[in-house]
Amino acid sequence: MRAVDSPSLPFSKQTLSNGLDVIVHEDHHVPIVAVNVWYHVGSKNERPGRTGFAHLFEHLMFEGSEHHNSGYFPPLQQAGGVLNGSTNTDRTNYWEVVPTSALDLALWMESDRMGYLLPAVTQQRLETQRDVVLNERRQNYENRPYGYALMALTSVLYPADHPYHWLTIGSSEDISAARLDDVHEFFRTYYHPGNASLSLAGDIDTARGFELAERYFGDLPAGRAPEPVQASAALDREQRLVLEDRVQMPRVYMAWHSPAMFSEHDAELDLLADLLANGKTSRLYRTLVYEERLALDVSAFQSSRELGSFFLLAATAAPGKSLTDIAAAVDVELERVADEGPSDAEMERARAQTEAHFMYRIQTVGGFGGKSDQLNAYNTFRRDPAFFATDLARYRDATAAGVRDAARAYLRCDQRVMLSVVPRGQPALALSGSNPVTVG
Amino acid sequence: MRVDRSQLPAVGSDPAFKFPRIVRHTLGNGLAVRTLEHYTVPVVTFVMLIDGGVVSDPAGQEGLAAITADMVDEGTGDLTAIEVSESLAQIGADYDVDVGADAIVFTLTTLERFAERGGGLLADLLTRPSLRLEDFERVRQMRLDRLRQLKDSPPAVAERAFLRLMYPDHPYGHLAIGNDASLSGLELERVVRCHRDIFRPNRATLVIAGPMTHDELRQVADTTFGGWGTSSDPVASTIADVAPSAGAPRLTVIPREGAAQSELRIGHLSAHRNSPDYPSLLVMNAVLGGQFVSRINLKLREEKGFTYGARTGFDWRRRLSPFALQASVHSASTAEAIRDSFAELEGIRGARPPTEKEMLLARASLTRGYPRNFETAQQVARSVAQLALYDLPDTYFEEFIPKVNAVSADQVVSAAQRYIDPARASILVVGDHHAIADSLASLGYGAPQLLSADV
Structure with missing residues (x-):
């Protein structure tokens, strides 16, 4: 069987009477099936004083449910499955990849925790997972070089009552303060079929997929759609901050507000990030790292999010080089791209890479980023799993003028946050006029 | 039908597992090639495994294999490092080098229609790298800077020290990147020699998997790597096995x-x-x-x-x-x-x-x-x-x-x-x-x- 020549992701979709969206994609190459569930809830649904809760809740989903009142890993691993979950600002996902023979098991368990989680959540399980999460925070943020940078940036990019003000991991204080009552309220509000999307991808017939979905999830009670979150943020000037950290080299971060996920100019800014800082051919790598040797590394990305995105650029100073010179060189390049836009060669390269990357994205059925995960992403954020094709077209059809306009409109030097992370005791290495920022 | 929630559903029997057929070929220059037909999406992957790595670093030259592997995409023929990167980008290639304890593994994945271009580019890099002095000095400096940054990363610090504890008297006892002293003392001439000694068909295995027949895949291997020159020099002497050291600190x-x-x-x-x-x-x-x-x-x-x-x-x-x-x-x-x-x-x-x-x-x-x-x-x-x-x-x-x-x-x-x-x-x-x-x-x-x- 010869494969397709252009990236595509065919599927069928039905919605159960309780509101659960079910998506099935057939791929019979390997005798495995991916089960993937998205709940449209993330740290954007938290409020100040209760930060980090969506993620802590995700941990509890693996500890047991009413009818399987012990850990979720043993039965699934014993069936040859792998499983995991993750939480970000906008959504929480859970997945299993199981041998075809264990599909019923995976669906039984996913449906049990969607419908019957609370009887299994005890004070002791909550306390243990709270400690695990505090250790996750220590490992990935507190004990890691530059680990506090993003926390510092979002705390200034967004006002205190905007849910992107804090990171999904939350504050240690709030995590420690989580109570069983919060777990109950959170579950009732966000964890029900109407706020979820189930996708199955792999070695399964479509009709059988829908039949099994109905069988395991069909009698779960429908819930009330959560209130949409409304929040906005803007910068009216450039803000400069300095953070001292246990690092060897200073690093500068620049962050701008940018258009929300899938809205106009979101794809152009994604392309712009590649063109500026992805690979040796990128403009900033070439000037900062390769030619001038001002920086050890440079990176950029468009962090696409539901309530509004941000564009982030970072560069680490080479020994003896200053963040001031780096920032000046970046500004020259930003001004140039906002003036002239990308070259034809740059756009051609971007299109080639886009096509290849969309092709690579359809190689696996499950796990983070696999086909089942992508179908749920499009369904959750666009109500349309077919958005894969539209998404590809956003990149294929992007023009040099569009990228230029996006740079001009959003990457303005008078509306951004500039964060210098410097070795402890050396605040003078920061950009001039930077104010100390504290995080923790 | 209501779901029985009194017990977990039974799991059926396992489907039979069959690994795709591996076909072995040997090119005229002695390069071992293994091909696999893989028909899912039109993507092809080349993996070149080269015998060498941490273990082949001479004492005092820790980091040599890794910097040599890093140098191959810094230019080939008329292409500069930037132009190599541009050529990879034009075919949407995913290129990766892993320097392990016993082998250096290069992986290049690209779209099926670029199979020959991708394989040809990989061959140019591995068999005819420019190894220019100015690139070497830049890459070495970046690696020294990287070493300095690793001092702030607890997992990296632990990995490095733990290897030393495990292998106090064996080449395995260092990280692939080497250390300050060894990297500072390296000269381009050592890299050129390392490339000459290690990057040769009789120390390498090429694996290609993609949506083509074995014959077609072998053809691609031949077109791209068939011209890799053989060397009559004997393969460098083998490294001894490790004797567990007594008296490591508790x-x-x-x-x-x-x-x-x-x-x-x-x-x-x-x-x-x-x-x-x-x-x-x-x-x-x-x-x-x-x-x-x-x-x-x-x-x-x-x-x-x-x-x-x-x-x-x-x-x-x-x-x-x-x-x-x-x-x-x-x-x-x-x-x-x-x-x-x-x-x-x-x-x-x-x-x-x-x-x-x-x-x-x-x-x-x-x-x-x-x-x-x-x-x-x-x-x-x-x-x-x-x-x-x-x-x-x-x-x-x-x-x-x-x-x-x-x-x-x-x-x-x-x-x-x-x-x-x-x-x-x-x-x-x-x-x-x-x-x-x-x-x-x-x-x-x-x-x-x-x-x-x-x-």
Whole structure:
């Protein structure tokens, strides 16, 4: 069987009477099936004083449910499955990849925790997972070089009552303060079929997929759609901050507000990030790292999010080089791209890479980023799993003028946050006029 | 029909697992080629495995293989580093180099229609790199800067020090990147020689997986790598096996003042990858710490909440390989985490043999999901490269499931007794020494050897 020549992701979709969206994609190459569930809830649904809760809740989903009142890993691993979950600002996902023979098991368990989680959540399980999460925070943020940078940036990019003000991991204080009552309220509000999307991808017939979905999830009670979150943020000037950290080299971060996920100019800014800082051919790598040797590394990305995105650029100073010179060189390049836009060669390269990357994205059925995960992403954020094709077209059809306009409109030097992370005791290495920022 | 929630649904029988056929070819220049037909998406992967790596670094020139591997995409023929990168981007290629203990592995994945271009580019890089002085100096400086940055990363500091403890007198005892002194002293001429000695067809294996027939894939190999010149020089002398060193310090601490966690390693040299006990070792490790549902993770994470995760594993090499536990634990829990870990290492050696339930779970988790490891062209090609690395037969993947399923609880205990020896395990902690010193003293291992993150 010869494969397709252009990236595509065919599927069928039905919605159960309780509101659960079910998506099935057939791929019979390997005798495995991916089960993937998205709940449209993330740290954007938290409020100040209760930060980090969506993620802590995700941990509890693996500890047991009413009818399987012990850990979720043993039965699934014993069936040859792998499983995991993750939480970000906008959504929480859970997945299993199981041998075809264990599909019923995976669906039984996913449906049990969607419908019957609370009887299994005890004070002791909550306390243990709270400690695990505090250790996750220590490992990935507190004990890691530059680990506090993003926390510092979002705390200034967004006002205190905007849910992107804090990171999904939350504050240690709030995590420690989580109570069983919060777990109950959170579950009732966000964890029900109407706020979820189930996708199955792999070695399964479509009709059988829908039949099994109905069988395991069909009698779960429908819930009330959560209130949409409304929040906005803007910068009216450039803000400069300095953070001292246990690092060897200073690093500068620049962050701008940018258009929300899938809205106009979101794809152009994604392309712009590649063109500026992805690979040796990128403009900033070439000037900062390769030619001038001002920086050890440079990176950029468009962090696409539901309530509004941000564009982030970072560069680490080479020994003896200053963040001031780096920032000046970046500004020259930003001004140039906002003036002239990308070259034809740059756009051609971007299109080639886009096509290849969309092709690579359809190689696996499950796990983070696999086909089942992508179908749920499009369904959750666009109500349309077919958005894969539209998404590809956003990149294929992007023009040099569009990228230029996006740079001009959003990457303005008078509306951004500039964060210098410097070795402890050396605040003078920061950009001039930077104010100390504290995080923790 | 309502779902019966009184018990978990039964799991059906496993589908038969068949690994795609591996076809071996030898090109005129002696290059070993293995091809795999892989028809899912129009993507092709090239994996070139070259005999060399950490183990081939001469004493005092640690980091040589890695910088040589890093230099190959800095230019070839008329192309500069930037132009090489541009050529890779034009075909949407995913290019990656991994410098391991015994092999340097290059991977290039691209779209099917660019197969010849991608393979040709890889051949240009590997067989005709420019190795220019100015590129060398830039790359070496970047690696020195990288080394400096690693001093702030507890896992990197721990890995480096732990290798030294395991292999005090063997080339395996250093990180691929090398150290300040060795990198500073390297000269381009050494890189040129390293490339000449190591990058040759009789030390390499090329694996190609993609949506083409074996003949077509072999054709691609021939067109792209057929012109790689042979060398009459003998292959460099082989490195001796490792003699486990006696008298390694029991407890080592690398102070990191104010650290929120202790980065922990506990282990010793243990086994060979091609040991006949390999299946028993895998099952033993799965029970002990090789998966989420293992004794050590359940104890340290799910029962005590000391860590985000703890695991054990073998760091496989061609020669004697270490077995180690690793975890990043809350500073206040450091001593207790070490005590709990030792209790588990000890327990599986006889006092608490694996239960029938643990055995079922460990075997099943290794075998039932096995087909999942071979979904993409890249996964398949990299797996086959492992066969070449460890001299394993082409039937290896087909035999894996029955061999693992045949492992008994007695074999696990006996493997643990032979290959895990808590009495000679080295304990390494990267953490806040002042905060943990008193509790560490209570473990009874005496005063720790103190090292700096710089060594």
